[in-house]
Amino acid sequence: MFEGLTEKLDRAFKVLKGQGSITEINVADTVKEIRRALLDADVSYKIAKQFTDDVKQKALGQNVLKAISPGQLMTKIVHDELISLMGGQKSDINLKGNPAVILLAGLQGSGKTTFSAKLANYIKSKYGRSPLLVACDVYRPAAIEQLKVLGQQIGVEVYTEENNSDPVKIARNAVNYARDKSGHQVVIIDTAGRLAIDEQMMNEIAAIKNALNPQETLFVVDAMTGQDAVNTAKAFNDVIDYDGVVLTKLDGDTRGGAALTVRAVVDKPIKFVGLGEKMDAIDVFYPERMADRILGMGDIVSLVEKAQEQFDAEEAKKLQRKIAKDEFNFDDFLKQIHQIKKMGNVKDLMGMIPGMGKMVKDLDVDDDAFKSIEAIIQSMTPEERQNPAIINGSRRKRIALGSGTEVADVNRLLKQFEETRKMMKMVTTSSPRQMLKNVKQQKKR
Numbered sequence: 272m273f274e275g276l277t278e279k280l281d282r283a284f285k286v287l288k289g290q291g292s293i294t295e296i297n298v299a300d301t302v303k304e305i306r307r308a309l310l311d312a313d314v315s316y317k318i319a320k321q322f323t324d325d326v327k328q329k330a331l332g333q334n335v336l337k338a339i340s341p342g343q344l345m346t347k348i349v350h351d352e353l354i355s356l357m358g359g360q361k362s363d364i365n366l367k368g369n370p371a372v373i374l375l376a377g378l379q380g381s382g383k384t385t386f387s388a389k390l391a392n393y394i395k396s397k398y399g400r401s402p403l404l405v406a407c408d409v410y411r412p413a414a415i416e417q418l419k420v421l422g423q424q425i426g427v428e429v430y431t432e433e434n435n436s437d438p439v440k441i442a443r444n445a446v447n448y449a450r451d452k453s454g455h456q457v458v459i460i461d462t463a464g465r466l467a468i469d470e471q472m473m474n475e476i477a478a479i480k481n482a483l484n485p486q487e488t489l490f491v492v493d494a495m496t497g498q499d500a501v502n503t504a505k506a507f508n509d510v511i512d513y514d515g516v517v518l519t520k521l522d523g524d525t526r527g528g529a530a531l532t533v534r535a536v537v538d539k540p541i542k543f544v545g546l547g548e549k550m551d552a553i554d555v556f557y558p559e560r561m562a563d564r565i566l567g568m569g570d571i572v573s574l575v576e577k578a579q580e581q582f583d584a585e586e587a588k589k590l591q592r593k594i595a596k597d598e599f600n601f602d603d604f605l606k607q608i609h610q611i612k613k614m615g616n617v618k619d620l621m622g623m624i625p626g627m628g629k630m631v632k633d634l635d636v637d638d639d640a641f642k643s644i645e646a647i648i649q650s651m652t653p654e655e656r657q658n659p660a661i662i663n664g665s666r667r668k669r670i671a672l673g674s675g676t677e678v679a680d681v682n683r684l685l686k687q688f689e690e691t692r693k694m695m696k697m698v699t700t701s702s703p704r705q706m707l708k709n710v711k712q713q714k715k716r
Contacts, residue, residue: 276308276309276311276312276565277564277565277566279304279307279308279311279312280305280308280349280565280566281566282304282308283301283304283305283307283308284301284345284349295331298327298330298345299327301330301345302326302327302330303323305322305323305326305349306319306320306322306323309322309323309531312531313498313529314498314531314532315498315501315532315536318356318531318532318535318536322352322356325352326345326348326352329348330344330345330348346566349566350562350563350566353531353558353561353562353565353566354558354559354562355558356531356532356534356535357530357531357534357541357556357558357561357562358534358540358541358556358558359558360557360558360559361540361555361556361557361558362515362540362541362542362556363542363555364394364487364515364543365486365487365514366394366398366400366456366457366486367486368486369450369456370403370446370449370450370455370456370457370458371456371457371458371486371487372446372457372458372460372483372484372485372486372487373390373457373458373459373460373485373486373487373488373489374442374460374476374479374480374483374485374487374488374489375387375390375459375460375461375462375489375491375517376462376464376476376488376489376490376491376507376511376513377464377490377491377492377507377517378464378465378468378492378493378503379411379463379464379465380464380493381464381491381492381493381519382491382493382519382520382545383461383462383464383491383519384408384414384418384421385417385421385519385545385548386491386517386519386543386545386553387404387418387421387459387460387461388404388418388421388422388424388425388427388550389545389550389551389552389553390402390459390543390553391404391422391425391427391457391459392425392427392550392551392553393551393553394457394459395425395426395427396551400456400457401454401455401456401457402427402455402456402457402458402459403427403428403429403430403445403448403449403453403455403457403458403459404418404421404422404427404428404429404430404459404461405429405430405441405442405445405458405459405460405461406418406419406429406430406431406441406461407438407441407442407460407461407463407479408438408461408462408463408464409435409436409437409438409441409463410463411463414461414463415431415433418431418461419431421550424550425550428453428455430444430445430448430449432444438462438463438475438479439475439478439479439482442460442479442482442483443482443483445458445460446458446483460479460483460485462475462476462479463475468503468506468507473507473510473511476507476510476511477510477511480511487514487515488512488513488514489513489514489515489516489517489542489543490504490507490508490511490513490515490516490517490539491517491519492504492516492517492518492519492529492533493518493519493520494518494519494520494529494530494544495520496529498529498532500518500529500533501529501532501533501536501537504516504529504533504536504537504539505536505537508537508539513539514539514542515539515540515541515542515543516533516534516537516540516541516542517541517542517543517544517545518530518533518541518543518544518545518556519544519545520545521544521545521546530544530561540556541558542555542556543555543556544556594692597692599692600656600657600658600659601648601655601656601657601659601688602656602657604648604688604691605645605648605656608641608644608645643674643676643680644684646674646676647670647671647674647676647680647681647684648684649674650669650670650671650673650674651670655670659685659688659689662681662685667681667682667685
C-alpha cells in the first residue's frame, strides 16, 4: 500500500540527512521533493502546493533540539500535516435509529455490493447487531444474486423484491420490514451504479435518500482510480451531501492520491477502507495510523487489534500451558497459521511492523505463503503431528510425496519447528536473566 509514495518521501527526507540545521535552502530542496512525490501519487497540484507551503512555513525558523536531527523534525512536520490532510481523527459510523439506515452510493465497479456485505459482517461482529442487506440495484440482476451469495456467506438476511423495479419503494418496504416484522436493527441499502455519472442515477439515489432520511449515507469509491475517485466523490457530494467516504481496493493502491485528497476536496471524512475480497477485509480509517504507514513507520496498533480479534484468550492460555510442558505440536502450529491467515494479507501484516515496510515491498508474499507448510503438515498422520520425533527417513519421504514437496522441504520445516518450539518454551518459562543465558548457550552450539 502506497509503496511508491513512501519511497519518494523517504528520498525527500534524505536531502536533510547530515545537515546540522534547517535552512531556507535545504528546506526548499526537501519541500520540492515532497511536492513531486505527492504529484506522482496523483494528488492535485493545488493540494500538493498548499500542503508543501504549510510544511515549509512550519519548518523554517524551528529550533532543532540536540536530540533531533533536521530530517527527523521534517518527518514529524510532514507526519502531522498528513494527519490533518486526511481528517485529523477517525469518524465513527452512526448506528442510532430503529432501525439505523445506511445508504450506499457509488459507480458500478467500485466494490459497493461487496462492501455492503463487509459492512454488515463488521456491524454484526463488532456491535452484535442484526443487519439486513437490501438489494436496490434493479438494473443489474447479477448484483442481486451477488448480494444473496454474500449474505449467505456471512449469515445475514438479504431483502429483495424480484418483480419490483422501483428502488425507492423497495428501500421503504425493507425499512418497514426491518422495523415491524424481522427485528433487524440496521438496514444497509445497496443501490445501483453506472459506469459514469448520469442524471438518472443521481436523481434515483437522491430520491431514495429523501424518502428514507438515512442515519448514514456513504459514498463508495475505488481508491485505485486516484484523482478520478476524488472528482467522482465531489460530483456525488454536490447532489446527495453524503456523510462519509469508503475507499475500496486500498490494498492495491501504490500511489495514495484518493486517500490523501478526498477529505480536502469534499470536506467529508473517510470512514472505512476495503483491503481485499474477504468479508473481514474492512478497516476503520485512522488518519494517524495511515500517516504512520505512508512514512514507513508501520502500524503496530492495527496489527495488535487484528491479532486480538482472531486470538481467543482462553485458547491462548491453553497454548501457553502446552508450550510450558513442551507439548506444542504440529496441530497447534497449523491452528496458529490459520489464525494468522484470518488477520489478512501476510505482506500487509508484515508492513505494519515498524521498520519492515521497506524490507517487504519487493518480497513476493501472498495469501499462499503458508501453502507448502500446510500441505506438509496435512500429509502427516495424526500420530506424527502429535509427536514429530517419530518422523524418520521413510516417513519424511512419504510426507514429501503426499504434499508435493521435496524431502529437503520437510527436513527444513521439521528443523524450523523444533527451533521455534525451543524458543517458545524458553520465552514462556524463563526469567529475563535466564532467557539471556539460554540464548547465549544456543549461540555457542
